[in-house]
Amino acid sequence: MWAYIARRVALTGLMLFGLVCVTFTVSNVAPSDPAALAAGPDATRDMVETIRREYGLDRPLHEQFVRYVSGVVRGDLGRSIVTTRPVVQDLARFFPATLELVLLSMTLGVALGVPLGMMSAVLKNRAPDHLARFVAVSLVALPAFWFGILLQLFFSIWLEWLPTSGRLDLATAPPPHVSGMLLLDSLIAGQGATFGQAFAHAMLPALVLSFPCLASILRVNRAEMIEVLSADYVTAARAHGVSRLRVICVHALRNAMLPTLAIIGLRWGWMLGSTVLVETVFDWPGIGLYAVSSAIAGDFKPVMGVTLLIGLNFMVVNLIVDLLYGVLDPRLRAGA
């Protein structure tokens, strides 16, 4: 077991190095000149050269690579040309907002996807099942950015139930900073009103972000549930007089949950990726919006920083899921 964990951790490290190579390659094949961009349109040639030297852009490529890798290892991802702050500081500032959104979406996806999948399996090939499956395909096909706009139009502008964008009303002071996640921080500070407001702001973006995840959890849970419900032990439990509800919710669900766990691991990274779109629509100040605004300004150090952070997240979450699998399914442990 320990050897397996060590090997998985080493492999994750190797992949992270590979990702660093990719981000370095991408940022160095660029035909545009970041130094000229940073200096602005009115800069003289001397000013551009000064900036080039300052950011180390005049060095040979291999030297830049060594500098870049050793920087990343020390947690130095360079400096954002637009915000002029170190990228790591920016990421630390913006990541909690994204994390809050992704955690909320994941919760929504599981809380809606698992019961809907169960319902679909139990009522297989009846009307609710067809409807649920159609909704699942639809949710994947919906452009998140467009549907976000429609939800804003409907819930924020026509019904005036929920706020359009941002994390809090402009007039509201954020709770004292602990985790950076407003929902958590307002609870810690005991500010119920702020919590409610932060929750209302997070509702629509979290819902839109959860759709693809909800759809795949629904599909996987349905398929798994159908298989489990025809298993011998389910029939045996029914024959022993265990109620249908209990068999479905306890015996079958527990076994159907394993693939859901794998989906959570897989979707974690994709969800972080989709924040690029959802945060743009809802003006949510997280790493997605940071990446987009930097990319539009042609400032790629922050974009590479976000790419690395999301890649790291994805690898670590998948590592955890793999290890959890071993804990939850004793058969796999014996096999490994």
Add this chain to the structure above:
Amino acid sequence: MSIGVASSPFAQRHAAKLRQARFFVWSFTRSPSTMLGLGIVLVFLALAAFGPAIVPYPGDAGGAMNLGNRLKPPSAAHWFGTDEMGNDLFSRVVIASRTSLWVGLTIVGIATLVGVPLGLAAGYFGGWVRATIMRVTDIFLSVPGIVLALAIVAALGSGILNGIIALSIVWWPGYVRLVDAKALALRNEPFVEAARCVGASHARVLALHILPNCTSPIIVKASMDMGLAILAAASLGFIGLGAKPPAPEWGAMISVARTYMPNWWWYSVFPGFAIYLTVLGFNLLGDGLRDVLDPKSSRS
């Protein structure tokens, strides 16, 4: 089964294949959702092919100026209303389907051309070849496509062509994964060993024995990916890094339209609905194809 068909020499020689084809068509047409998907995709293809010929205002595609007509709500003359330049939105949305078709075909085409051979090699040869290919693939798969594409476009500069390049670079690893798993399972099959025993070269075995057995999942994935690639390109357009307005592209149209919400809602609604329907069509078609061609994997 009609006697006339069965008695022709062609039908006799290919009886088994014809029976299989008839079964495919039967099981394909039995599912309403698949037929819906097929219908949507056919309409989309027709619009992409004949769009400029059938729309009422073909001149509005590239962004003409007709300020007297700006931001008119949907009416008999302008089914989807008009945009801020007074262009007919219906014409622009229809003509944009050609852009999307082209984008989808290019991305999926490049992805299969790169991914399938790599996957075949990885699964068939195994050993260090597989280890190398799969490690590189895993690295690309560890970052969501849209983020890596964003990074590449940020480096290359925005524009629809760079968007396509970026999405092609991030799209191939999925095919490597898929084909690798199939080829790995196939390489120890008796028919592959038999072919090797009678002296077939690796290239011949790969092309004539392994690849034909991988085509079903590739077709299914390509169909699904057509929709997803169109969606991804539209997403880049929306962010402002893909197609540039006034080029007729759905994502770019929504990105401009967003600033005209909520009063001029039709401007955002119709291009987005076109994206949704197109992606839905390809997804439903892909789902149906999988049920018919690749029933074993239809679970996930």
